[in-house]
Amino acid sequence: MSFSNLKTNYPTFIVFFLILIVGVFFYKDFGFNIDEKFHRQNGFYWLHYIAKFFNLETLEKVSRTELAGIKGFTLDSVEYYNKYGIIFDVPAAALELVLKLNDPLKYYYLRHLLVFLYFFVGLIYLYKILKNRFKISNLALFGVLLMFVTPRIFGDSFQNTKDIIFLSFLIISTYFAFKIKDKFSPLNILLFSFFSASAISLRLFGFILIISLILIELVTINRDNFKSKFLKISILIITQFIFLILVWPLLWENTIQNFLNYFPQIDEHFNAKVLFMGKYYDSGLLPYSYLPFWILISTPILHLILFFFGFFFCFKRFFKRYLSIKEGNLFEDYWRGKNEKKDFFILINFLGILFCFLFLNMKFYNSWRLGYFLYFFLVYFAVYGLNLIFYKKNFFSFNRQYAKSLIFIFFAFTVYRMILYHPYQSLYFNFLVPNQIKNNVEVDYTGLSSFHFLNKIVGERKNINEIKIGVASWYPLWRVLELIDHKNSVKVVAIKDNHTADFLYSNRISDVDKNYNKKYDIPTNFMIKEQFKIDGVIIYEVFQRKR
Template sequence: MKLINKLVTLNSLITGFFLIYLFVGIFSFTDYGISFDEKTNRMNGLVSAKYTIKKLGINVPLGDQKAIPDLYDYKDQDYGVIFDLPMLIIEKLLKCNVKDSFRLRHFFTFLIFFISTIYFYKTAILITNQRLLALLVTLFLIVSPRIFAESFYNSKDIVCLAFFIITTYYLLLFSESFTLNYCFWLSLFTSMAICTRVVALMVPLIIVFVSIQALVEKKYTPRKILLNTFICLSLILFFSILFWPFLWEDPFSNIATVFKNMKQFRWKNSVLYMGMYVPAGDLPKHYIPVYILITTPILYSLFFFLGIGESVIRFIKDPKHIFASKNRTILILLALFTGPLLAIIILDSVVYDGWRQLYFIYGAYLLIALKGIQWLYAQLVKNERIKWISLFVLSLVSFNVCYTIYWMIKNHPYQNVYFNTLAGRNIEKNFERDYWGLSYKQALEYIVAHDSSSSIHIICNLPPGITNTIFLDPKDKSRISIETIDPEKRAQTLPKDLSCDYFITEFRYISDPTPFYKELFSVNVDDFKVVAIYDGKSLLSK
């Protein structure tokens, strides 16, 4: 009876945990602005929708189709649209206005990530068979400030992370059983990850590896392993082409184009990194590892290194059996984490805006951390004489998680600019802040709430300032005339020609608001400015 009561209590705790997270998401998704890429992502969906309905001969009203580029003439034709295309169709079927369409995108981005957290919990149970440890590491995933914020608007990188998490779950199950059921789900979600970021093509390579491992160990008949592996790889190819209209006409040539563009992505701007503006193509190799370490709560990284250390020691002690089935899980996780990092280094790929293009490795990162937690837990349980250490570790984990939650609540909705103490104190001078431009939403809301003028002229640093007027009340929006003058153009313009009512900047590409100098309002996080509004009439003369 006591066991039943414990199980009921634990089940209630787990159910309550996910319900609370769901409600937090439902009540938070409207708080975030429109990010830099969202208009482009929506247009990607429109372009592919135009191509798809024409190709299939179906009728979905898209508005003025002449204003929508043809797929093969479109500069971003190589973007996967596994999220953007269905969202565009849903938006049109529901007859959403522009404001509601972006709200809808934010909600579904969160919903997909929420579902993936359940899969992450299930994956953690597969690894540890301990529900409380699985729940703890799932809490780590949710209480990761940048991931939390971006789970509402980053429909590329967070959706890719979500699909990778689900793929990892089915990959572990398939590697243990080689059944057709897991084969189907693994192929489906692998292809969805590929259609979000093509680097997910590494997963089929891992599938081949676990198949070879199974053949060597003779756990199943060679026929079962080879046949189901072949079916899995074939389905991945089929679903990937099906879900990606750009691949329909010449799949292999077009996938080669995608890889070529991924290697040297067409983004030529500079990034503020360690106090210097560095062209994205010239960023040092340590850019990604450093960004992972300074934007992830330190405790999570400590457990990650503990998991790595425990695995390396185990491999050194028994080098002949590194590739044995007992190490399959950690090898898969290491491949999912290190594979993309090595690919970035070998291909010399262009990365920027922190490590968001590699968010999909974060699931593996935390699951490796879970291995560290599991090892530490086992040591503490075995040694009853060091109970005080157990209490210390429990207190340390509790304090860190609670403090991170407190920080996230205090700085809501600016969790996307989270840095831990490893980043130092001079964030403004060393690293990018709100590169997404989300904070324009709050800056615009501040202006219309504090200025009742019938006509307000605003200059903003970059395009998200204009995009975020979408979320304003129509009456307030009608009072505003807004334009973008980027830092380079601003530097070449006479101050008198920049006169306006307000200048808004999120400090991207330049941390100096010159010629504007009189600050009226700013949002600050940890002693650095996220966004600021300046008096547009007060200008320095050159």
């Protein structure tokens, strides 16, 4: 997207400027999640490795010192769980050193701002994708706004260093996949390979883009184009794996073995219980309804309506095309022009990912955060539907002005509910979901509320020398203690024996079946002090020892 002609791109420039302003002004409002300390550790681990690899002695020494200072008895071993991609963690660690940040609150806020900036770049490329496909700036801009006001994406765009970063790189990779379809040039190939390799290093689902590109080339091979197609496929595969090695230091040594070792670690990382509709399930044995149900309850109604409308007509078009193709002329008749080919590319990626999630025993926890990147496809199909409604003649008989009014009302209502949930948009449920459902699924798995809880407890008891706090849920609250103002942090003591604590914090997450296991039962010498709720959702509970 070019901003050189402000007269032409004035609305686009204003929207992106306002989005940036929102991020810069509000990034300090959000909580801190359970993974942030580990990912800071991961960043310095790989920064130290890179410095050592290239014999950068000063950087090696400084990064080793920082790495040694990151401790916690509940913290995963970075020497073992070292297979996460570095595309965010290492730049964040390096910037922390450049800015000489020693205050935990400051360097974690820096990471929050960086997550948002990565997401902001992803939004720019989402605009470019939609403009490339639909050729209409207003449609592309509305698609960007749909993504931005998706509450769970908005909330996570300030602290989720895994899924939001992957979403952003998936979007950028898709743009360059589109550019490859426009022109198979060396620059487009190199840029696609870099960004898709970065996405793969974050989540192996990133492989689906290169696989889809190759499959489309394979099924269009014939005698006349065999050599050119074979050359294209070879170039794509070779450049993809070259960049995958370059952007993922894990593969710099023992490439094949280290890559293969990545898979068992994925499977073993989480084996606890997952609360779903009042019952506890093993994370690998969740019902097939888990993912569709979560999408339906945690996505705004406007997004769902537009997505289902667009997806239905896109799928219908290709299905009817399949039924009417001529024998021996399969893919020449299946899409007509580059735009339809791009739609097909999006469709098969979406259906392929959905199939993997539903039928390959994927382990879900923390709602469906692992699948948040599906929101890209939801927005794409939503814009596809809007294109049919407003820009295809004789397609939609309903008064278009009424349609615009309805969309505006739903959009404004979504923004209102985002404000209602602030700063817990990551825990959003749409307005059709009853409280009984909201409070019978996992809500604050990553403990975003813990920082709010600690500050509130400390603020209420400024004259007390020591506050003993226990945890009545599966959450390492002690990871957040370093973020409390230094002059107050001595007041908070983490207690393992809940019976002797002054207060118990619970974010209502359990790694065991609470219906049978009493691990997190509240001791009888405690009473409920507070239930912190938003929109009927219990975010956390506080219990106080009886005097």
